[in-house]
Every structure is written in structure tokens, then in C-alpha cells.
Amino acid sequence: MPKNQSKPPERVATGSNQVWCWDITYLRSPVRGLFYYAYVIIDVWDRSIVKWTINLREDEALALELFQEALRDNKISDVLFVHSDNGHPMKGITLLAFFEYLGIVPSRSRPRVSDDNPFIESWFKTLKHSISYPGRFKSIEGARAWFGEFVHQYNTEHLHSGLQYMTPLEVRNGNYTEKAERRNVVMREAKERYPKRWRGSVKQISETHIVALNPTGETRVKLNASELIHTKSF
Secondary structure, eight states, X not given: OOOOOOOOOOEEESSTTSEEEEEEEEEEOSSTTOEEEEEEEEETTTOOEEXXXXXXXXXXXXXXXXXXXXXXXXXXXXXXXXXXXXXXXXXXXXXXXXXXXXTOEEEEOXXXXXXXXXXXXXXXXXXXTSTTOXXXXXXXXXXXXXXXXXXXXXXXHOOBGGGTSBOXXXXXXXXXXXXXXXXXXXXXXXXXXXXXXXXXXOOOOOSSOOEEESOOHHHHHHHHHHHHHHTOOO
């Protein structure tokens, strides 16, 4: 009989570099059945792409290099949680030993349950549904060039609905609260100035940004309640 797979542990992020997710996706090459492999790490809280690389194979040694570079480029001030799927590179002994040495806490999705790793899966969908996505890449160099441009545009220009239509880099740089406050003030002043243009209340966006990966039912209730407090009418 199949084993009963329990849901991955809940991870709550209140700032950058607290919860990362990562995965590998296939990019088609000119040769049918052969692929390039894009390794991608995303920060759950600010949705930014922390680090990426494209290689000719899936390999735990390449995954280790990716994380070594990501940790070198980012200052981790507290415990870092890293979530992934169940592929071989994610379960490699060398990578897991590296995590344990640094105090990084890993977790993995249940087999064949994409909802356990929704942030990276959603990003892959955004990537492959982009108008500029070529479908096939003529070379690995071409794939890396296109991918780099896309990641830069996403991090710096993409107005993310999960970030109240701010860019990942704006949130990562600590501008979320300031921009939320400024927007709320503008909305309140607009209603006070032109009250007849408003049929109903003015919704205020939350000035506190909290994100949960695989939240429990209790956490969902708390997050919803928090949003309701911050979207009260004026």
C-alpha cells in the first residue's frame, strides 16, 4: 500500500531571506527530446528571483553551486527555510549536508502535489506564458541570455498582484510599507476632494506584508483577518 504523505510544514515569512523555494524546469533545445535545465530560487516574501542558472543536466553538484552563490550574494540574518520538490538534485546528500552545516532548514513537497510548491510553479507559468518566450532555444548561450533579460525585467518592472502591484525589487528593498501608506493617503484624499465620484467606501491596502507557504487553516484565518483590518472603509 502507498505511504500516507503528510503535508509539508508551514513556513511564514515577514521579510526577505526567510523562506526560499526552488525548482528546476525544462527548456526545449533545437533537438527533439533534449533540454536545457533552468535552476531557479525565488524568495517567497518578495517574489524576487534570488538566483538562477541554466545547465545541460540536473545535478546536485550544480544545485550546491547555485546555493553557494545565492548565499554569498544575500545576507541571511536568521534561520533560512528552503522548500523544494522531490527531484534527485533536491535530495542530494552533498546539498543536504551543506544545508545542515549552515543551519538551513529544508522541506520538500509531497510527490506529484504541485500545490505544495506554488510560488515557484506560478513563476514558471509566468515565464513560459510570456509573449517573448521563444518555445525553443537555439543554444544554451541563447537560453541564458533570454532568461537573464526576463529575470531582470520581472524583478524590476513586473507589477505583481500578490505584492499590491509593486515590483519584487521594490518590496525586497524595503519599500512596501512606504508605498502602501502613500497609496492609502492618496485614495483617502481623493475621496475627500471629490466625494461625489465615490459610490462606496475607499479600500485601504494592507501596510503589513506577510506570506505563508503551505499555511494551516488557523494561519489562513489570521491572515484574512489581518487583511480585513487593513482594508476597512473610509
